[in-house]
Amino acid sequence: MKKNAPSETLDETDVQILRHLQDDGRLSNAKLAQRVALSETPCWHRLRKLESEGYIQSYQAMLDRRKLGLGELAFISLNFSPHTAEAFASLEKLVEASEEVLTCHRVTGEADFVMTVVAEDLDSVRDFIDTVLRSLPNVATIRTSLSLREVKFSSRLPLPGAR
Known part of the structure; x- marks a missing residue:
């Protein structure tokens, strides 16, 4: 299997x-x-x-971020130099404690990590980057892309079998 x-x-x-x-x-x-x-x-x-068996991990409601005052959705890429286990562990600890971070992945390609962050406004995105992410050790670059329009948002997974 x-x-x-x-x-x-x-x-x-x-x-x-x-x-x-x-x-x-x-x-x-x-x-x-x-x-x-x-x-x-x-x-x-x-x-x-x-x-x-872990197929169902939890139950939660899907909330409308805009109605909750979270109008900005940002995709933030981080690069570390040098790559150290301590720097990566610091990021993972920070991400776990940050409610504004919806997803975070260690990835291949140009970035080391990519995260999805929600915030009230552009100033809040900037504050998160300046006060939270820049406090991490060994951060070499931070790149941010803002969502202009959300085309699809889902947490539904494709399941085997007929649709």
Whole structure:
């Protein structure tokens, strides 16, 4: 089996459960059971199994960042010189503590890390860069791109099987 391949125990009913929960994480067990053609108890057991095996990591609401006053979305690339484990660990610790950082990835290519950051306005983006990111050791360059228009935003993952 591939390293990141779905477990062989994930059958079509499990995939249907995951698909319905991605569409609506607030579905009651009764409604979920009805949609996947199971009685409530077997559905509940499958759901708990999917949670315990880590297929379902958490439940959360999708919020509108603009309605919350977070009008800016920035993509920030960082390069470190020299590359040290301590500098990378400092970044990872900082990212974990920063609510404005939505995603952060160590990447290949021109940058060492790329992160997605939300902020109230351009001044807040600048402040985050100047006071938070520039405090990191060994930061050589910081490049920022601002989102002009959000074309797609989703946390839904493609699931195996028919759509």
